Amino acid sequence: MANPTAKAEFHSEAELKRIKAKDIEAMTRLVNTYTHELFNASLGLGFSETDSRDLVQNVWLTIFEKIQNFEGRSHIRSFLFGILYRKAKEHRRENSKASASEQIEQLVDSRFDEKGHWHKPPVNPEEFALGAEKAFVIKHCLEGLNTSQRTAFYLKEVQGEDSHRICEVLEVSISNLGVLLYRARNFLRECIESKLEAKPEQESRK
Amino acid sequence: MISCKDLARVVSSQTKVGFFKQLEIKLHVMMCVHCAKYVDHLKKIGTESRKLFRKDGPENDACVEEIKREVIKKLNEHSE
Numbered sequence: 001m002a003n004p005t006a007k008a009e010f011h012s013e014a015e016l017k018r019i020k021a022k023d024i025e026a027m028t029r030l031v032n033t034y035t036h037e038l039f040n041a042s043l044g045l046g047f048s049e050t051d052s053r054d055l056v057q058n059v060w061l062t063i064f065e066k067i068q069n070f071e072g073r074s075h076i077r078s079f080l081f082g083i084l085y086r087k088a089k090e091h092r093r094e095n096s097k098a099s100a101s102e103q104i105e106q107l108v109d110s111r112f113d114e115k116g117h118w119h120k121p122p123v124n125p126e127e128f129a130l131g132a133e134k135a136f137v138i139k140h141c142l143e144g145l146n147t148s149q150r151t152a153f154y155l156k157e158v159q160g161e162d163s164h165r166i167c168e169v170l171e172v173s174i175s176n177l178g179v180l181l182y183r184a185r186n187f188l189r190e191c192i193e194s195k196l197e198a199k200p201e202q203e204s205r206k
Numbered sequence: 207m208i209s210c211k212d213l214a215r216v217v218s219s220q221t222k223v224g225f226f227k228q229l230e231i232k233l234h235v236m237m238c239v240h241c242a243k244y245v246d247h248l249k250k251i252g253t254e255s256r257k258l259f260r261k262d263g264p265e266n267d268a269c270v271e272e273i274k275r276e277v278i279k280k281l282n283e284h285s286e
Contacts, residue, residue: 024285031277036270044259049266053273060277064284108214116209121240128247130254138254156220157252158259163220178219185218189247 010076019076020068027067031060034077038084044154045088046147055091059084081159085169088151104187123193130192141191145184152177153184208234210241217245 010016010030018026038059042052062083070079113119122128130138142150148170155161155169167177208216208230216223216231223231235241 022285024281027281028278031274031281035274035277039266039270039273040259043266049269053269056273057277057280061280064281109211112209112211112214116211118210118240122243122247125243125246128243128250130250132257135254135258138251138258142255153255154259158256178221182215182219185248185251186214188251189244192251193247 013072016070016072016076020070022064022067027064030076034080035060037077038080041081041084041154041159042088044158046142046145046150046154047088047091051091055084055087058091059087062087085151085155089169104183104190107190108186122189123197127196128193129196134196137192137195138188141188141195144191145187148172149180149184149187152180153188156181210234210238210244213241214244218248 010019010033015026015029019030035056038056039052042055043049047055059080063080066083070076111118111120142153145153151170152166155166156163161169163174163177167174170177170180172180208227213231213234215221216227235245
């Protein structure tokens, strides 16, 4: 149902007018088109399936209340996702995994010598093979990030959001966002590398 | 020339750098096998994460359909 043609429809003035007037059919089309994407985004932001279900329902209720405030300057998708990110922030609490992912600075430092050359270099690409069958490794490692790091990583890498927008969502400065991304990516890299090393399954590469 | 350690920080934090710094980074990655591996790892992490959360797979279809039904039900209740 969520096909590109359906999404393109929401560019039309007439459809936006119907949505703002809370026309049931138009709103239903909107719900059918974007629920899947909002749900996947919620999972990506680190919410469980149950929490994502609540969150997405909550997002839609807010949208029904606030839709008349939508000015149509941006695509309606940005409006919907803006509400998702705000609601996500209200829902989440900083988890206690902060310490593990914050020690990443020392771990990364220990990979270099005093001149800044690699002392313990990354493994070879063939040892860092991430395919569909290794998705569980990424999922597992993502759980080690704290919520701010995870949100920063998700919005930048998966949603491809602009840095300024991510700073608004997380209420951080550009340099803080840099620190969050640095820690998130290096934590993931270190975590994945150690997990792949720990499971030296003999897979035929030929 | 930028050190491997500084390169790792700039690349992973996506710090905005000037044209010449960018060029320096590109040249460094071309010449340094370890930094090339590092950059390759980050790219793979990005690509695989996008696949993980962007797929409209059947895995959560039932759940999504249920949310839609609930929301549309509420929407109809609201309008009555």
